[in-house]
Amino acid sequence: xxxxxxxxxxxxxxxxxxxxxxxxxxxxxxxxxxxxxxxxxxxxxxxxxxxxxxxxxxxxxxxxxxxxxxxxxxxxxxxxxxxxxxxxxxxxxxxxxxxxxx
Amino acid sequence: xxxxxxxxxxxxxxxxxxxxxxxxxxxxxxxxxxxxxxxxxxxxxxxxxxxxxxxxxxxxxxxxxxxxxxxxxxxxxxxxxxxxxxxxxxxxxxxxxxxxxxxxxxxxxxxxxxxxxxxxxxxxxxxxxxxxxxxxxxxxxxxxxxxxxxxxxxxxxxxxxxxxxxxxxxxxxxxxxxx
Numbered sequence: 475x476x477x478x479x480x481x482x483x484x485x486x487x488x489x490x491x492x493x494x495x496x497x498x499x500x501x502x503x504x505x506x507x508x509x510x511x512x513x514x515x516x517x518x519x520x521x522x523x524x525x526x527x528x529x530x531x532x533x534x535x536x537x538x539x540x541x542x543x544x545x546x547x548x549x550x551x552x553x554x555x556x557x558x559x560x561x562x563x564x565x566x567x568x569x570x571x572x573x574x575x576x
Numbered sequence: 577x578x579x580x581x582x583x584x585x586x587x588x589x590x591x592x593x594x595x596x597x598x599x600x601x602x603x604x605x606x607x608x609x610x611x612x613x614x615x616x617x618x619x620x621x622x623x624x625x626x627x628x629x630x631x632x633x634x635x636x637x638x639x640x641x642x643x644x645x646x647x648x649x650x651x652x653x654x655x656x657x658x659x660x661x662x663x664x665x666x667x668x669x670x671x672x673x674x675x676x677x678x679x680x681x682x683x684x685x686x687x688x689x690x691x692x693x694x695x696x697x698x699x700x701x702x703x704x705x706x707x708x709x710x711x712x713x714x715x716x717x718x719x720x721x722x723x724x725x726x727x728x729x730x731x732x733x734x735x736x737x738x739x740x741x742x743x744x745x746x747x748x749x750x751x752x753x754x755x
Contacts, residue, residue, distance in 0.1 A: 491690060506611050536722065
């Protein structure tokens with residue numbers, strides 16, 4: 475394998491996961507929380523594909539494609555929630571959206 | 577030999593560029609106040625990740641990343657941001673600041689935990705990767721895997737997407753009760 479070894483890719487993946495976790499914990503705009511979740515999922519995907527290349531096995535790439543589909547589903551539902559919250563004229567702030575009452 | 581080392585240097589240069597762009601745009605997504613800029617930075621993040629996938633000989637996943645994520649998902653994000661308007665996050669209203677300190681500590685400890693866990697479990701075996709043949713990661717190879725070894729995962733993924741689409745429609749549709 476030419477270029478950097480798998481450990482370098484895993485380092486990038488861990489940093490991306492940590493950055494996404496920071497965004498999810500720190501930010502209060504639900505759209506940016508969703509974007510940070512995408513970063514976390516992509517960090518996981520990078521680790522899966524790096525290990526697939528390391529082991530010469532295709533299961534990691536299949537899993538990465540499944541994660542992509544799950545991420546698309548999550549965005550679909552999450553953005554639907556954001557639109558519903560916006561339609562009810564509630565504040566788009568995850569700290570203030572602490573009630574589940576209708 | 578000279579050609580091989582030149583190729584190696586080229587791979588390193590591409591890796592450094594894509595990796596730096598990936599990390600920088602990831603930090604940018606988290607730190608922008610305007611969600612529109614965050615979404616644009618995420619497109620850069622996804623593009624540079626696709627370059628990294630290509631370096632890991634995952635051609636089909638890289639193409640799917642650009643088509644599905646940077647194409648479809650990000651368009652949906654940008655539509656919703658345009659629909660609700662570019663609302664800035666309100667600054668901290670004198671609230672408890674320990675929350676942000678705790679968030680930074682938690683994220684840093686997650687990062688360290690991943691590094692330590694990977695280094696302990698697989699640190700010695702990461703230096704040498706298996707050799708793969710030319711069909712590794714091509715669409716035909718992925719398709720054959722999906723329809724033979726991983727057929728159940730493929731079908732369940734389609735059902736998950738269908739349920740999410742139905743849920744999105746239900747959440748987004750007008751109801752009399754909501755008014």
